Amino acid sequence: MRLELIPRPERSALFAILSPIVALGVTLLFGVILFTALGVNPGRALYVYFVEPLTQSWSVEELIVKASPLILIGCGLAICFRANVWNIGAEGQFTIGAIFGSAIPILLPEATGFWVLPSMVVFGALGGGLYGLIPGILKTRFNANEILTSLMLTYVALLLLDFLVRGPWRDPGSFNFPESRLFGAPGTLPTMIGNSRLHIGVLFGLIAAVALAVMLRFSIRGFAIRLSGEAPRAARFAGFRQNRITMAVFALSGALAGLAGISEVSGTIGQLRPEISPGYGFTAIIVAFLGRLNPIGIVVAGFVLALTYLGGEAAQVSLGLSDKVTRVFQGMMLFSVLGFDTLIQYRIRFRRTVAIPPAGGSSHA
Amino acid sequence: MEAAPDSPPLLQVAGLTKRFGSLTACDAIDLSIGHGEIHALLGENGAGKSTLVKMLFGALAPDEGTVQWDGEPVLIKTPAEARRLGIGMIFQHFSLFEALSVSENIALGLDRGRGGPQLNATIRDISREYGLPLDPRASITDLSVGERQRVEIVRCLLQNPKLIIMDEPTSVLTPQEADILFVTLRRLVANGVSILYITHRLTEVVDLADKATILRRGKIVGSADPKAESVSSLARLMIGEEVAGSSKIAFGSDTTFGDDRLVLSDASLAADGQFGVALKSIDLRVRRGEIVGIAGVAGNGQHELFELISGERLSERANAVRIDGSDAGRLGVNQRRRLGAAFVPEERIGHSAAANLSLSDNVILTHHAVARDVNRNGWISRKAAQAVEERVGEAFDVRRAHADPLASSLSGGNLQKFVIGREVDREPGVLVVNQPTWGVDAGAARRVRDALAELARNGSAVLVISQDLDEIFEIADTIAVISDGRMSEARPAEKMSMEEIGLLMGGVHGEIGNAA
Numbered sequence: 001m002r003l004e005l006i007p008r009p010e011r012s013a014l015f016a017i018l019s020p021i022v023a024l025g026v027t028l029l030f031g032v033i034l035f036t037a038l039g040v041n042p043g044r045a046l047y048v049y050f051v052e053p054l055t056q057s058w059s060v061e062e063l064i065v066k067a068s069p070l071i072l073i074g075c076g077l078a079i080c081f082r083a084n085v086w087n088i089g090a091e092g093q094f095t096i097g098a099i100f101g102s103a104i105p106i107l108l109p110e111a112t113g114f115w116v117l118p119s120m121v122v123f124g125a126l127g128g129g130l131y132g133l134i135p136g137i138l139k140t141r142f143n144a145n146e147i148l149t150s151l152m153l154t155y156v157a158l159l160l161l162d163f164l165v166r167g168p169w170r171d172p173g174s175f176n177f178p179e180s181r182l183f184g185a186p187g188t189l190p191t192m193i194g195n196s197r198l199h200i201g202v203l204f205g206l207i208a209a210v211a212l213a214v215m216l217r218f219s220i221r222g223f224a225i226r227l228s229g230e231a232p233r234a235a236r237f238a239g240f241r242q243n244r245i246t247m248a249v250f251a252l253s254g255a256l257a258g259l260a261g262i263s264e265v266s267g268t269i270g271q272l273r274p275e276i277s278p279g280y281g282f283t284a285i286i287v288a289f290l291g292r293l294n295p296i297g298i299v300v301a302g303f304v305l306a307l308t309y310l311g312g313e314a315a316q317v318s319l320g321l322s323d324k325v326t327r328v329f330q331g332m333m334l335f336s337v338l339g340f341d342t343l344i345q346y347r348i349r350f351r352r353t354v355a356i357p358p359a360g361g362s363s364h365a
Numbered sequence: 366m367e368a369a370p371d372s373p374p375l376l377q378v379a380g381l382t383k384r385f386g387s388l389t390a391c392d393a394i395d396l397s398i399g400h401g402e403i404h405a406l407l408g409e410n411g412a413g414k415s416t417l418v419k420m421l422f423g424a425l426a427p428d429e430g431t432v433q434w435d436g437e438p439v440l441i442k443t444p445a446e447a448r449r450l451g452i453g454m455i456f457q458h459f460s461l462f463e464a465l466s467v468s469e470n471i472a473l474g475l476d477r478g479r480g481g482p483q484l485n486a487t488i489r490d491i492s493r494e495y496g497l498p499l500d501p502r503a504s505i506t507d508l509s510v511g512e513r514q515r516v517e518i519v520r521c522l523l524q525n526p527k528l529i530i531m532d533e534p535t536s537v538l539t540p541q542e543a544d545i546l547f548v549t550l551r552r553l554v555a556n557g558v559s560i561l562y563i564t565h566r567l568t569e570v571v572d573l574a575d576k577a578t579i580l581r582r583g584k585i586v587g588s589a590d591p592k593a594e595s596v597s598s599l600a601r602l603m604i605g606e607e608v609a610g611s612s613k614i615a616f617g618s619d620t621t622f623g624d625d626r627l628v629l630s631d632a633s634l635a636a637d638g639q640f641g642v643a644l645k646s647i648d649l650r651v652r653r654g655e656i657v658g659i660a661g662v663a664g665n666g667q668h669e670l671f672e673l674i675s676g677e678r679l680s681e682r683a684n685a686v687r688i689d690g691s692d693a694g695r696l697g698v699n700q701r702r703r704l705g706a707a708f709v710p711e712e713r714i715g716h717s718a719a720a721n722l723s724l725s726d727n728v729i730l731t732h733h734a735v736a737r738d739v740n741r742n743g744w745i746s747r748k749a750a751q752a753v754e755e756r757v758g759e760a761f762d763v764r765r766a767h768a769d770p771l772a773s774s775l776s777g778g779n780l781q782k783f784v785i786g787r788e789v790d791r792e793p794g795v796l797v798v799n800q801p802t803w804g805v806d807a808g809a810a811r812r813v814r815d816a817l818a819e820l821a822r823n824g825s826a827v828l829v830i831s832q833d834l835d836e837i838f839e840i841a842d843t844i845a846v847i848s849d850g851r852m853s854e855a856r857p858a859e860k861m862s863m864e865e866i867g868l869l870m871g872g873v874h875g876e877i878g879n880a881a
Contacts (some may be wrong), residue, residue: 011721011771220733220743227730231719236677237710238730239699 005346015343020290020297023336024304030332040319048318049311049329059310061197065268067306069094069260069280071205074287074298075212076253082216082293083249084229089135089150090257091281092157093128097258098265099161100127102272105187106169106180116186120262128258129251131157136250140243146250154281162274169272180272189267201263206299208256213295225249257281278309279327286334289341305330373436374399375528375559376421381430383416390416392583394430398528398561398576401554405574405591406563407603409662409834409870413583414563418530421561422454423447453526455517457533461505468501471520491519495549511542518549529553530561535569536664547573565603565662567596567871579603600867604834622842623653625687626826627674627706627795632685632694634673636850642666644673647852649845651795651826656817657855658841659830662870666850667830668711671799674828675708676701689794699734705794707731709784711803711830713777717784720773724758724765725750727772728787735791757786761812778809785813789820796820799830814840834866846870 028046035045053059073090080087101124104116135150162178171181189199216222228235228245235242265276287305291298312326374397381394391413398404408414419425421432423441432439434450441447444454461470468485475484485501492499497515505513514534521529535543550560550573562574570577571591579587579602587602629649636643644666651657661667672678673686680686680694687693688704698708708731710716718727728750733740738749754769761782765775772780781802788796801817802810818840821827830847831837837844838858845855846869853869 011773218745218747220729220740220745223726223729223733223745227719227722227726230721231715233712233716234719234730237675237698237708237716239697239702239734 002351004349004351005342006349007346008344012344012347015340016292019340019344020292020301020337023290023333023340026336026340027329027333030336031329034325034328038321038325040321045315045319045321048314050307052314053307053310058197063303063306063310064202065197065199066309067302068202068205069264069277070284070287070305071299071302072208072260072263073253073257073281073284074291074302075205075208075295076256077284077288078291078293078295078298079212079216079225080249080253081288082229083225083245084232085136085139085246085249086147087132087135087150087250087253088147088285089132089152089154089281090253090284091277091279092150092154093131093254093257094261094264094277094281095154095157095161096131097124097128097255097261098272098276099157099164099261100124100258101262102169102180102183102187102265105183106272109181109184112186117189117266120187120266121259124262124266125255125259128261129255132250132252132254132257133247136247140246146246161272161276165272165274171271178274182271183266187266188270189263197268199263199267201267204259204263205302208259209295209299216295221248257284283309283330286330286337289334289337305333308333372400373433375402375435377433377436378421379431379433381417381420381432382428383420383425384428389583391420391427394580394585396578396585398559400527400559401557402575403550403554403560403562403573405570405577406561406580407565407567407570407577407599408580409565409603409832412580414580415532416583417580418454418532418561418563421447422452422530448524448526451525451527452530453521453524453528454530455514455521455532455534457536459513459517461513461516463506464504466502466504467499467508467516470505470516471501471523474520475523487523488519491522495522495552496545497549509542511538511545514538514542514546522553526558528559528561530563532563533565534562535564535566543569565871567599567603567868570599571596596871597864597868600871601864603871604864604867622655623824625650625652626689627651627797627828628687629674630685630687631682632673632680634669634678634680637669637678642669642850644669644850647673649828649852649855651828653824653826654821655843656821656827656829656841657843657845658837658858659828659845659847659852660834660837660866660870661830661832661847663832665848667799667832667847669850670847670852671708671710671797671830674706674797675710702731702735707788707791707793707796709788709796709798709801711799713780713784714773718772718780721771723769723771724775724783725754725769727783728753728757731787732791753787753790757783757790760790761786761816778805781805782809782812785816789816792823793820793825795826795828797828797830801829801831802833802836803831810836 031046031049032042035042053063073094077087077090101120104111104120104123131153134153135146138144138149139146165180166178169180171179189201192198192200216226224235224240224245227238228240228242232242260280261276265272269276283305287298287301290304291301308326308329312323315321315325316323376398378394378396381391382389383391394417406414406417416425420427421441423443423446426442432441439450441450468488471488472484488499488501491497492515497519499512499515499519505516508516534546538546554560564570571594574591577589577591577599578585579589581603589599589602591599627650629647632644632647634644642665647670649657659667659670673680676693676696676698683692683694685694688701688706691704693701693704714720719730725747729739729745732750732753736749739746739753751769757763758765763775763779763783763786775783785798785801796817798817801813805813814836817827817829829837829841841858843855844858844861844866846853846866848869
């Protein structure tokens, strides 16, 4: 017996919707096996992971706080992926955004004007966007593979942050701890409701999702992005320049990642530290695919993946599981989504094994 | 090494027929190939050459007819069986793994356990014997096209074939590489191997072949002794005389056309990549009300010509391409559209249209730069795009399962009607179409040709690039032939002789006497 993939005449609308749901199911099933192997009651573990975080108001707030950077970054990445541009370096763009934005409160600690916060936000987006342009330039000028360059630039960014908070930007009063000075009130994003953790940065994700959904569907620019991803030659025939699109989506997704970065340090952390992200930039890749590369779908997917972060923390505390389990979960989810996505374009047929003719020529016949 | 006169021929085919739906690709083909013979199979694109060969190689099952191998009736069901009988095939496009070495590639095609150093020695022996210089340890990536073909030939020879089928072997070779190939072929024949040689290049047939069979529209229209024929008489056989009779005399030769709407002057273009063709100083004009047909065999620069005119590739000089009096050689495709030009490329999926987008999205594809109602200051009016989609669908009878479906759900003929209709709907001043009816059914072809004719009647200039000579003779007022990136002088269709077109298509430039 042999498995064959037969192309469908038309994309399966059913599987386009079903695929992420089935993938979630398979991931949960895998979780049961994983937890059993780790000697934990799988029912209790899944409860701790996926249900408990939703039962208390503080943890729901935390969920929103964690989901918003994922949504922001995921939306930008989805635009890239739709254009067939593979930006894997959002983690680096996030980091550079955080560094650019933080420069103002760190280098100008006396500044208290109303302009401080807006310019931090703008600087953050600018930094991420510029950093995103580097792999874009390398690709369009030198035809360098953007998957490699954007990924490698991530480590450059992380090391730069590490250098800054241990060296020139370390808070003199930090007793040698590697962290910057606290931003204080002028450099902190205000909260939306009283004393909660919900800073106004969480709105950025929702705004970006709606704006990008509108752009993709209703603007010529969005059309150019969709077309160049679907059929690059047709895009050239339509008069759209591939290189410009590549640069634009890199700048856009970098800016959104940078915005997420500055929102995170300014709204949630309040200072720069060696580690400002639990891998948001990478997890957002999963978010983008789980959300069907559709900005609105990404909002939903962002919450699902945020839940795995919260669940992972809870499982660490109450079950004594390693936080690496979270990464395994997330990887499994991406793996399943991409796997089941195949069924949108193909259907499976079982066939009895037939002998393959020996020489190579027959493949053309 | 001629076989004894009373022994049966190596391969004898009688009444071989293959139908695809209503199309009879091969119609009662009789063919006989002797031992140690180079047999040329000659015909235009779509004459049925490939179908016939695929049946002989076991890649297609014939509907009717018999095949005798060395006097024994055989049924060749798979390429593996063909190889067992002793039939080898060299395809036009190679199947080699670029990352592997020559000997590794060859070992892959052999039975298990024949690799290793011994194989290297065998490869060296064979390549010496047949004049095919080849290093077994070289990796395929580093080899030229001619050398890659040698790998395929050596691989084929290791199976000890009695008959080698070669599909357009020189189409990818430089003249020098082709000469080396001919030496090899003659040596093979001297060793008693027969060769079935598929080509449309007439001079090669006259130089090389012992016998020639000419196919046209799935039927054998003649077999000849090339040594006794001239290039021009072969050309006549290949193109067929009846076409000349049907050329459009009806419109008369006194038709007058208006001013020049599309002009190419001394337009050249460098070859793009390994398989690209360079365009060499092309002059052409298309006038108001005129349909100009460009004939030629595939891969002689049609694709490049289209991209040069559409602006997907730019000319060196702005005045190399002029559209309605404006220099357009340096303008992009949308600026040329704004000058009133419209283009329909050869490939429907991936170039003309995007498969996974809806038809209305595909309207936006070519209309966004010229239609104010579709593109409102950067915002799409889906309503306007759908109106165009609906209008084209009605006018061209595009069969759709529901309103505004994905382009991929349409059949080839329906999608072709749509992409032609999409441009005709704009009422362009200049329309350039590459292969307007390639691979579409007769009904769709009819509608497309009628639309082109009507567009010209209403004053547009229409340029049709086509490999279908019947089509060109049916619709074109003026005909030019492209061959190896050169354009022949355009002449009124009724003054163009069949013989001339055949020769120009076969790459024979200049005087007939010199070539033959």
